[in-house]
Amino acid sequence: MRVGVIGTGYVGLVTGACFAEMGNDVTLMDIDEAKIQALLQGEVPIYEPGLEQMIVRNVAEKRLHFTTDLQTAIENSFIIFIAVGTPPDENGCADLSQVFAVAEDIGRAINTYKIIVTKSTVPVGTTHKVREIIASVTDKPFDVASNPEFLKEGNAIDDCIKPDRVVIGIDDVRVGEILKELYGPFVRTGNPIMVMDTCSSEMTKYASNGLLATKISFMNELARLCEKVGADIEMVRSGVGSDPRIGPQFLFAGIGYGGSCFPKDVEALTQTGLEHGVQLRILESVQEANRGQRAHFCQKIMDHYGNETLAGRLFALWGLSFKPRTDDIREAPSLDVIRLLLEKGARVRAFDPVAMGSAGRILGDSVEYAPGNYECLEGADALVIVTEWNEFRHPDFEKIRELLKEPVIFDGRNLYRHDKMVERGFKYYSIGRSAIC
Ligand SMILES: NC(=O)c1ccc[n+]([C@@H]2O[C@H](COP(=O)([O-])OP(=O)(O)OC[C@H]3O[C@@H](n4cnc5c(N)ncnc54)[C@H](O)[C@@H]3O)[C@@H](O)[C@H]2O)c1
Known part of the structure; x- marks a missing residue:
């Protein structure tokens, strides 16, 4: 099939590459000239395991094309996915200006019958609004559909090629059949393609993210109670997670959820509720608990130093993404931790296996960047672990002790066993396992 994807960010680039991998002819379009230029020169602007190889392969096979010209993308495609950003506006609602601008541009560029699909995460009713906008500028035939994306960054290729489920929202059954055909190769092992009305499809995406965020915040609040009563959240997690009605996933206590989806989607769903006179109290609390969790972790750092100032201290930070x-x-969460430490007059030296470039664009030289995780530690007062990269799971603890000024670790991801850290002579602060061992 001939597929167009408008917006080549984390979602558009991955889904476009995966459609091409399944033999479709795919045109990826973006208004960001630098991004498209980079892609045309074989440079992939984001880090996602396996993505670069997939793009190179499909460009070589001439199934994957990049352009900044919307007209070209529309003319080349039968099914067009809108995958632009839906960031929060100043009130926390989804800002749909990118989606609506693209809808209007598509309407003006349509030459023959097309199916236009909202893949961006959009509030209920947006796909119908997209149809109205397109219809207001063209009399060419077209249909719209909703197809929210469930991929997880870091595992996006696998999630996209082998989705747990594909959700398709349609108004016309023929459109559903065409999209089912497109997705057929992705669900050969029998995972379901769920066809429903567009409003339910749009809501399904927000409901999923809302529920997942709720699980995280629930466990984080319990972790705080565990610290007070002497229980261990890791034990509790395995205890409750073995109940099949609950399941083991998304029960890890930590420093709180972040990323480009959960915070904005939970807030946008809450705002949708308020717009319709339905107060989603659980989601309001989920957000409050999440903010509180970051503050709670930072408080552990402050408490360790008691009345002493953090000014002049150097903190080694593992993980930025x-x-x-x-x-x-x-x-x-790294951004909040860094902000706090800098506000208190401390210095931060960070290491992340792949995110130092993107962090540098936001943090500039307010933070030092180390070439490796051990270089990060040299002469630091303490280690602060923010992201659970696998390479941090089994470090050389002897080396850590030698490099740090004092053997103090604040672990926001519970990477290590508590008892072992005592044996190793560390002051080890983690989440939900008592204040200190
Ligand atoms: N990132 C994720 O893990 C993820 C997962 C599921 C769903 N989503 C949803 O998918 C959507 C896209 O997210 P993302 O993370 O890929 O965003 P992103 O910011 O990485 O990418 C959006 C892209 O759209 C481009 N764009 C903006 N206006 C445009 C226009 N008029 N024409 C063409 N291109 C335009 C931008 O230049 C950018 O490259 C959002 O609604 C998001 O909520 C994201």
């Missing part, structure tokens, strides 16, 4: 295996630092 909001989660492992991505360079995305949007809404990353």
Whole structure:
């Protein structure tokens, strides 16, 4: 099939590459000239495991094309996905200006019948609004559909090629059949393609992110209680997670959720509720608990030094990205921790396996960047672990002790066993396992 994707960010680039991998002819379009130029020269602007090889392969096979020209993308495509950003506006609602601008441009560029699909995460009713906008500027035939994306950064290729489920929202059954055909090769092992109305499809995406964020905030609040009563959140997690009604995933206590989706989607869903007179109290609390969790972690650092000032101290920070295996630092907890430490007059030296470039664009030289995780530690007062990269799971603890001024670790991701850290002679602060061992 001939597929167009408008917006080549984390979602557009990955899904476009995966459609091409399945043999489709795909045109990826973006208004960011520098991004498209880089892609045309074989440079992939984001870090996502396996993505670069997939892009190179499909460009070589002439199934994947890049352009900044919308007209070209529309003329080349039968099915057109809108995958532009939907960031929060000043009130926390989804800012749909990119989606609507693209809809209007598509309307003006349509030459023959097309199917236009909203892949961006959009509030209920947006796909219908997209249809109205397109219809207001063209009399050419077209249909719209909703197809929210569930990929996880860091595992995006796998999620996209082998999705747990594909959700398709349609108004016309024929459109559903065409999209089912497109997705057929992705679900050969029997995972479902769920066809529903567009409003339910749009809501499904927000409901998923809302529920996942709720699990995280619930465990984080319990972790704080565990610290007070002497329970261990890791034990509790395995205890509750073995109940099949609950399941083991998304129960890890930590420093709170971040990233480009959960914070904005939970807030946008809350705002949608308010617009319709429905107060989503659980989601309001989920957000409050999440903010509180970051503050709670920072408080552990402050408490360790008691009345002493942090001014002049140097903190080594492992992990900048909001989660492992991505360079995305949007809404990353690291940014809040760094902000606090800098405000208190401390210095921060950070290391991240792939996110130092993207962090540098936001933090500039307010932070030092180390070439490796051990170089990061030299002469630092303490180690602060913010992202659970696998390479941090089994470090050389002897070396850490030698390099740090004092053997103090603040671990926001519970990477190490508590009892072992005592044996190793560290002051080890973690989440939900008592204040200190
Ligand atoms: N990142 C994720 O993990 C993820 C997962 C599922 C769903 N989503 C949703 O997918 C959407 C895209 O997210 P993302 O992370 O890929 O965003 P992103 O910011 O990485 O990419 C958006 C791209 O759209 C481009 N763009 C903006 N206006 C345009 C226009 N008029 N024409 C062409 N291109 C334009 C931007 O230049 C940018 O490259 C959002 O709604 C997001 O909520 C994201």
